[in-house]
Amino acid sequence: RSPQGRPVIFQAGDSDEGREFAASSADAIFSRYATLEAGQSFYKDVKNRLAKYGRRADQLLILPAASFILGDTDAEAEELAKEVRRQQVSGATAIKHLEFVWNRDLSSYDPEGPLPDIDPDVSDNHISKGRAQVRMYRDPLATAREWRELAAANNWSIRDLVIETGNRQNFIGSPATVARTINDFVQADASDGFILVPHITPSGLDVFADKVVPLLQEQGVFRTEYQGPTLRDHLGLAHPDDASDERAAS
Structure with a gap:
């Protein structure tokens, strides 16, 4: 055992x-x-x-x-975070991210262009490019609608949108700011x-x-x-x- x-x-x-x-x-x-x-x-x-x-x-x-980005100051961390996001999200990565929501092959779309004007496929088929995908969003239609509104309001391309709306929680700031935010959550x-x-x-x-x-540890919220x-x-x-x-x- x-x-x-x-x-x-x-x-x-x-x-x-x-x-x-x-x-x-x-x-x-x-x-x-x-x-x-x-x-x-x-x-x-x-x-x-x-x-x-x-x-x-x-x-x-x-x-x-x-994810987290640390800097000596909050402003320094914010600048570094912007650069990291741009480097991490390639055009291919952005398209693949949208495919999780649209449940469609979007490889023909330009990642530097606008979002697809077609709606997500909400059928139970979660297969994209030969790989089974777990449905990441509970309401793909609502997510697509929200993303289109954000993209239109900010003049974002597909890649811009993915960079700005990444799913992962980002803790960005000085060590003190990040520690405080984690504890607050x-x-x-x-x-x-x-x-x-x-x-x-x-x-x-x-x-x-x-x-x-x-x-x-000083705040008593992490083991020693x-x-x-x-x-x-x-x-x-x-x-x-x-x-x-x-x-x-x-």
Whole structure:
């Protein structure tokens, strides 16, 4: 038997079925919501589904993916973030991002041109260029409508739109600003933590560990030592046998 009882189960997917599966069986669920209000809504919805499965709120973690850009000042970080976004989103990347929403082959569209005037295909076929895709947006038609309005208001091309509306939460600022923003999200029940995705790998996490983690530790919201040897321990999740015993006793 595994030292942690069973592997930690992560669920990715924003459909009602995906949320239900997370509530019934997962240890953590990814979240793509980048604003505090949207994060709080997702957090509340998923956590409220747990009770019907005899589970407590702390038995499922909400963990958005998050990138970060640090600078000595907030202004310096903002300038660096703009440059990083331009470098990360190529024309091909922008088109592929739109295909997740449109559920169509959009390879004939110019990434430096306007958004497609056709609507997304909302059928159950989530196949794009031969690869199965998980539906990332609950309402593709509403998303397309919102994006067209944004693009028209700001004179954005497809690539501009993707650069400006990336799904991932971005923490941008000085170390103090980033530490405060992360803590605000957790304290406001918008997440239980974050899966950090540095823009440079594998060394990109070093600066976060050196400059932000100590500030979070000073605030008492990040551990100063590990509580056990397994991933389950690191995440603060109960071992399956412990969780079963607690449910039986309640």
